[in-house]
Amino acid sequence: MTEVLDRFIRYVKINTASKEDVEEIPSTKRQFDLANILVEELKQLGLKDANVDEHCIVTATLPSNLPPNVKTPVLVFNAHLDTSPEEPGENVKPNVVRNYRGGEIRLPGDANTIISPEDRPILKEYVGHDIVTSDGTTLLGADDKAGIAIIMTAVSALSRDPSRKHGIIKIVITPDEEVGKGTEALNIAALKSDYGFTVDNDELYLGVETFNAAGGTITIRGFNIHPGEAYGKMVNSIRVLPDAINLFPQTISPETTKEHQGYYHPLHIEASVNEARLVFILRDFDYGELKKKMATIQEGVKRIQQKHPKAQVTLKLEEGYRNMKEVLDRVPEVVKTAEEAIRRVGLKVRIKPIRGGTDGATMSFKGLPTPNLFCGYVNEHSKKEFVSVQAMEKATETVLNIVDIFAEKKQKR
Numbered sequence: 001m002t003e004v005l006d007r008f009i010r011y012v013k014i015n016t017a018s019k020e021d022v023e024e025i026p027s028t029k030r031q032f033d034l035a036n037i038l039v040e041e042l043k044q045l046g047l048k049d050a051n052v053d054e055h056c057i058v059t060a061t062l063p064s065n066l067p068p069n070v071k072t073p074v075l076v077f078n079a080h081l082d083t084s085p086e087e088p089g090e091n092v093k094p095n096v097v098r099n100y101r102g103g104e105i106r107l108p109g110d111a112n113t114i115i116s117p118e119d120r121p122i123l124k125e126y127v128g129h130d131i132v133t134s135d136g137t138t139l140l141g142a143d144d145k146a147g148i149a150i151i152m153t154a155v156s157a158l159s160r161d162p163s164r165k166h167g168i169i170k171i172v173i174t175p176d177e178e179v180g181k182g183t184e185a186l187n188i189a190a191l192k193s194d195y196g197f198t199v200d201n202d203e204l205y206l207g208v209e210t211f212n213a214a215g216g217t218i219t220i221r222g223f224n225i226h227p228g229e230a231y232g233k234m235v236n237s238i239r240v241l242p243d244a245i246n247l248f249p250q251t252i253s254p255e256t257t258k259e260h261q262g263y264y265h266p267l268h269i270e271a272s273v274n275e276a277r278l279v280f281i282l283r284d285f286d287y288g289e290l291k292k293k294m295a296t297i298q299e300g301v302k303r304i305q306q307k308h309p310k311a312q313v314t315l316k317l318e319e320g321y322r323n324m325k326e327v328l329d330r331v332p333e334v335v336k337t338a339e340e341a342i343r344r345v346g347l348k349v350r351i352k353p354i355r356g357g358t359d360g361a362t363m364s365f366k367g368l369p370t371p372n373l374f375c376g377y378v379n380e381h382s383k384k385e386f387v388s389v390q391a392m393e394k395a396t397e398t399v400l401n402i403v404d405i406f407a408e409k410k411q412k413r
Contacts, residue, residue: 084381165404216316266280354372
């Protein structure tokens with residue numbers, strides 16, 4: 001078993017699922033279970049300042065081994081502890097398919113759960129690879145324990161080989177990325193770093209742009225009374241709710257859009273006669289278009305209130321993360337370095353828009369330009385999630401190449 005696979009198998013067996021609608025960070029205490037293990041492993045690798053704080057943020061520093069007069073940019077490598085709460089994350093049973101021969105993969109815990117190359121063409125490129133899945137009853141957790149295993153393996157390689165020159169490298173492992181709070185408690189300025197790299201992208205892609213995000217809640221308050229006494233008195237929130245749902249066009253939804261197309265997405269509904277709540281998100285790569293989508297919802301809620309004057313219709317709407325491309329375009333060195341690092345491992349540089357967000361988007365706008373490196377995982381947030389061991393190995397080499405390239409640049413000056 002290779003080191004990155006050994007680490008990955010150990011990490012995915014630890015349940016670290018986060019939880020929606022929790023104010024505290026971390027949203028679940030179980031994320032500390034993995035955080036504490038990582039701190040001990042980092043200390044064993046010689047990173048003496050390894051620590052986990054009260055918000056479950058793991059930090060550690062690998063000091064430079066360059067001469068004191070040679071300075072390189074301080075680099076941050078980041079992954080996240082938590083897994084999506086959308087599927088079970090407990091009692092994960094990793095299943096390793098050795099030397100994948102092509103065709104369907106039937107998962108051992110559920111014969112009806114099938115991973116197919118027709119659904120995921122990347123499998124055709126993974127022929128001959130070792131593929132890791134869950135047993136089909138839980139998430140695998142490759143998003144983002146693959147990223148953690150990649151970073152830890154890269155740090156292990158650097159700590160074992162003092163002849164491999166590098167500048168200051170900082171490791172930052174964050175909680176609650178899956179519930180949108182990955183960097184809320186992280187003090188970016190305190191890191192005193194120049195560039196960051198999240199290791200949290202799917203398949204073999206480099207991520208340099210994300211959606212611009214907004215989200216909110218439409219609340220409809222009615223009035224409940226015994227149905228026998230309801231004439232002229234009852235205001236049923238459930239009957240108003242369809243007008244709110246209709247603000248989200250099906251033709252501009254996640255299931256009908258792709259590539260650079262944005263969308264409207266109702267996420268969750270709770271409804272009774274007294275009160276109905278619709279939780280939603282809005283996404284667009286173009287910030288101006290996101291603002292238009294926000295305005296459309298605002299105007300729509302006003303119309304609903306006018307149509308149903310006896311109900312109380314309110315809107316909570318907030319912006320979230322921004323498209324990191326806006327920042328990365330101003331510092332091309334960091335993206336060019338990632339591209340060169342990928343080419344050095346023998347892969348073609350593939351860039352596609354991230355139809356979601358990463359901690360790197362928030363880091364970029366807080367002053368730390370942070371593109372997103374591939375992990376090799378596929379079908380994240382699903383029981384059909386899987387990852388290629390060889391892709392994780394290539395990602396580990398990519399991290400090491402980034403370190404090499406920055407050291408080479410400074411030594412040549």
